[in-house]
Amino acid sequence: MDGVLILDVTDVTYRYPKGGRDALRGVSCAVRSGELVAVLGPNGSGKTTLVRVALGAAPPHAGTARILGRPAHTWSRRELARVVGVVTQHEDNLFPQRVRETVLLGRYARLSSWSGERVEDQTAVTRALERCDVDALADRWLWTLSGGEYQRVRIARALAQEPRLLVLDEPTASLDVRHEMELFELVRALVEREGLAAVVVTHDVNLAARFADRIVLLSDGVVAAAGSPDEVLRRDVAASVFDWPLAVSSFDGRPQITPLRRPS
């Protein structure tokens, strides 16, 4: 725990304007540099809301959400984009675009409205493409990429922001095994080699268990368990959160869960 504290959520409660109940209740979590934190939980458990509040899109009703020590909702969009790169769950590019072009959009927060791109912007783009191993695709149209390639390009765009924290929302949804693994290996490498902080919101419990340093397991807007994969993915806790009988085994020293068949 010697990394810089980047994201610090303490005892946060949040309710949507028209929501009948709290979407988050007393939630705390912290993310430091050089650390991969996975946010797990069933649908509607508050994963997306937690990310929204942590990144200042919605000020909490109680508790604090801070980024580098400053309340999250006081950051301007532009300031925040220089510190946090987010790859959202969905993106549909309306008009044809090339890989390099879309990665260059990551430089937006570092450019003024009127100035052209500088050498350092092009360098940052090239470096981001290389780090994600998509430099060979630079001149390709986005619509010619496979799902896995596209996700890597989107991560490259986030890296072009030169952020200290990378947030990925369901990055492996609809990817096949190889691309899933490649993507997590990439994020893990960025965290280890470059000291980036990363938050991955995912439904893939087993991948999270294998790659994350820490897991935050949400259930109905509260933290059901938080800590190392071993501490969090215990059978009774996981089974009750996911509301399904599970077995927990160990692989490579990491817990892996297997959902059980309903007894007939």
Place this chain on the structure above:
Amino acid sequence: MKWLALVGGLMVVLLAAVVLGPAAVPLRELTHSPIVLQLRVPRALLGLLVGGSLGVAGASLQSLVRNPLADPFLLGLSGGAGLGAVTAIALHLPGSWALPLAAFVGALGALGLVFRLGLVGGAELDPRILLLGGVAVGAFCAAVTTAIVSLAEASELRNAFLWLWGGLSGASWDTVRVLLVYLPLPLLVLFGAARSLDLLVLGEEQARHLGADVAAVKRRVYLAASFLTAAAVATAGVVGFVGLIVPHLARSLWGGRHRSLLPASFLAGGALLVAADTLARVAVAPRELPVGVVTALVGVPLFVLLLRRWTAY
């Protein structure tokens, strides 16, 4: 190279607009013929400004509402302007400025309505609401316009009908001057938003995370594009298709980056409208076609070609 071709093409078209016309003016007298100086030159310039405005407004709005079908008139402005203009014609409002002013007021009325709709319930200009609201407001205005036209006398009817299809015959140095004062502000606002528009194309959420103040950008772009369109429609009527085709054409040649797309759309829109207007004046001389007819006749086949290329991807 592309820019050179575009600017060169525009020059050729402008030259043709000045040289060609129903009245034969010898080349030697070109520079001091009143027909050229008082009619053709201001008309060509007006075509450039109006076509350019429609091109830029169309390109911006397509990205703003994230819909390749969007055109400056889809958001109800043409309906409002048409209603204003036809009202002015039916009421016999005097003065050469009555019609454009009435059209401008009508367009702003429609703009205000749709903009207000887009903010209902704390929404931040939801593209779907803008599109649906624009279509609804436009349809309502069109209905009232038709009601007025159906009650009008034959001569008024012809005027109204011609106006609704657009034309640059009202061009004068005064209109050009007014536009030269009016247009720079909305154009600068849109050019200044070019980078933000690049992001908006990715979707609002992703744009926000890349650093764009999405709500402010949308408001700024919507208002600026609408003010451009309102001026265009007030001075030249409802010139269709320029704002739809030109951005697509520019996109296919210059790509999606608005820093090149918007200027290219301006030049290409201007060139297209000036060319169409020249054709409209010359083709059936001494009579004249509404320029909107020509832009549609030229524009639709061009658009069909573009569509074929798109589906070939």
